[in-house]
Amino acid sequence: MTEQPNTEPTAPVGLDLIAPEMYAPALRRLALAAMGVGIGVGLLLALLVDWPIALAAALVLGAPTALYAVAAQRRRMSLSGTVLHAQTWSGDHRLDIAAATGVEILVYAGRLSRVVLRITSGPDTRIVPLAMYTDSGSGRELHILGLRRLSDALAACPLAAALAVSDVLVQQLRAEARDANAEERPLYRAARMVRDRDAVQPVVLSGRDIAELSD
Known part of the structure; x- marks a missing residue:
C-alpha cells in the first residue's frame, strides 16, 4: 500500500529560498540610502532651480529604489496544507496546489543557475524557488521540510505533471537527507x-527531462 500524502491543514511552512530576515537589514539600509540621496539632491537643486523641479528630481532619484526595497521586505512565501500563500506589496495571494492546472520546472541557466517551480491555477501563476547553483555545484536549496510539504501538496493534484514533479522533489529530499554530492x-x-x-x-523541462531526473 502506498503512503498517502498528508494534505491536512498544518502550520504554515516558509518556502523562501533565502530567509527574509537575512536580507531585511540590507534592504532597510538601501531604502534609507535612496531616500537620503533623493533628499540631498532635491535640497541642492532647490538652490538652483524652482522647488517643483527640485522635488520632482528628488522623487525620480530616490523613490523607485526606496519603494523597491520596501516592497522586497514584504515578500514572503509559505505553504499550509495544499494552499500556497504569497505575500507581496499588493497583498496576500493564495493558490491551491491541489487544484493546479499546470505544474512545470523551469531552469534559468547562468553563472548562478536557478531552478524554480511554476504552478498555475486558472489565471493565477506562482513561482516557487527550489534551488540555485554555481558551476561548481555549490549553492542553496529549499530546506527539507519545505520540500516534503511541497511534494505532498503536489501529490494531491491529479495532474500527471504534478505527480512527476512530486517524485523529483522526493528524490531531492532523500539526497539532501543523506547529504549526497551534487551529482546525485x-x-x-x-x-x-x-x-x-x-x-x-x-527552459521548461519536458516530461522526458523530469523522468530522467527521477531515475
Missing part, C-alpha cells in the same frame, strides 16, 4: 542539463 541531487542535475544545452532563455 535531481535539482542540480536539472541545472546542469540546461547549462549543457547552452540555453539563453529560461
Whole structure:
C-alpha cells in the first residue's frame, strides 16, 4: 500500500529560498540610502532651480529604489496544507496546489543557475524557488521540510505533471537527507542539463527531462 500524502491543514511552512530576515537589514539600509540621496539632491537643486523641479528630481532619484526595497521586505512565501500563500506589496495571494492546472520546472541557466517551480491555477501563476547553483555545484536549496510539504501538496493534484514533479522533489529530499554530492541531487542535475544545452532563455523541462531526473 502506498503512503498517502498528508494534505491536512498544518502550520504554515516558509518556502523562501533565502530567509527574509537575512536580507531585511540590507534592504532597510538601501531604502534609507535612496531616500537620503533623493533628499540631498532635491535640497541642492532647490538652490538652483524652482522647488517643483527640485522635488520632482528628488522623487525620480530616490523613490523607485526606496519603494523597491520596501516592497522586497514584504515578500514572503509559505505553504499550509495544499494552499500556497504569497505575500507581496499588493497583498496576500493564495493558490491551491491541489487544484493546479499546470505544474512545470523551469531552469534559468547562468553563472548562478536557478531552478524554480511554476504552478498555475486558472489565471493565477506562482513561482516557487527550489534551488540555485554555481558551476561548481555549490549553492542553496529549499530546506527539507519545505520540500516534503511541497511534494505532498503536489501529490494531491491529479495532474500527471504534478505527480512527476512530486517524485523529483522526493528524490531531492532523500539526497539532501543523506547529504549526497551534487551529482546525485535531481535539482542540480536539472541545472546542469540546461547549462549543457547552452540555453539563453529560461527552459521548461519536458516530461522526458523530469523522468530522467527521477531515475
